[in-house]
Amino acid sequence: MMVAAFAAGVINSIAGGGTLITFPVLIWLGLDPKVANATSTVALWPGLFGGLFGYRRELENSSKILIRLGITSVIGGAIGAWLLIWTPSPVFAYLVPFLILFATLLFMAGGSINRWLRLQPIDAEPKMSWWLGAIVFQFFSSMYGGYFGAGNGILMLAAMGLLGLHDINRANGIKNFLGICINSIAVISFGVTHLVVWNDALLMAVAALAGGYFGAKMAVRIGQVAIRRAIVVIGFVITFAMLWRLWG
Numbered sequence: 001m002m003v004a005a006f007a008a009g010v011i012n013s014i015a016g017g018g019t020l021i022t023f024p025v026l027i028w029l030g031l032d033p034k035v036a037n038a039t040s041t042v043a044l045w046p047g048l049f050g051g052l053f054g055y056r057r058e059l060e061n062s063s064k065i066l067i068r069l070g071i072t073s074v075i076g077g078a079i080g081a082w083l084l085i086w087t088p089s090p091v092f093a094y095l096v097p098f099l100i101l102f103a104t105l106l107f108m109a110g111g112s113i114n115r116w117l118r119l120q121p122i123d124a125e126p127k128m129s130w131w132l133g134a135i136v137f138q139f140f141s142s143m144y145g146g147y148f149g150a151g152n153g154i155l156m157l158a159a160m161g162l163l164g165l166h167d168i169n170r171a172n173g174i175k176n177f178l179g180i181c182i183n184s185i186a187v188i189s190f191g192v193t194h195l196v197v198w199n200d201a202l203l204m205a206v207a208a209l210a211g212g213y214f215g216a217k218m219a220v221r222i223g224q225v226a227i228r229r230a231i232v233v234i235g236f237v238i239t240f241a242m243l244w245r246l247w248g
Helices: 002-014 019-028 033-054 063-086 090-108 110-117 128-147 152-162 168-192 198-222 224-247
Strands: none
Touching: 002 019, 002 033, 002 168, 002 198, 002 224, 019 033, 019 224, 033 063, 033 168, 033 198, 063 128, 063 168, 090 152, 090 224, 128 152, 128 168, 152 168, 152 224, 168 198, 168 224
16 A cells, blocks of 8 residues: 555656556555545645655746646636535546546647647746636646546646646646645545545555655656656556456
């Protein structure tokens, strides 16, 4: 369980998808799927802080996007968390692998699409249409993140790439911050509704925090090309793992 949480913290820091490690482990340990999802969310939440600290130098001059998309993430995450609590949706679960696959392909094609559309770099002062697109996408991404969230990091990275953010390490730092915003409200909601096994969650949280920091430091040292390849591999692995779980 601790090893799974550490590995999930590393993966979440680099791309996202750590839930697909901890969630099956908690199911295997006998937890109800809904409780396992909530416990996994709480356990991996501190790991995002470790990742954020590891990317702190890459987040200079990002305050405007952090504030605007952070507020959007809190609202969307709250809606997604309460959707999980009150309205379970098996149909949505079947759509998740295809959503992650689409995000992975989008991420792979991000550079080509940027050149084709001549998208405005994020380092310039974005137009209102840029902010509108970013906020709308982040709102729905946050809803998904609050509901289940596996692969949500890849969705956010893909969106930021299309919006003109070319520095993958900076994008990862922003993604970790937004993940904190999304999961903070989800953690509170799941705790209030008694869906969390706190003994398991706290033990896993320590390992996830260490994994998040380690993953961020490793990503900065390895370089952007290797991390982009790792993100694509993680995206495909998550897709096939979820399809196997659904249809296997």
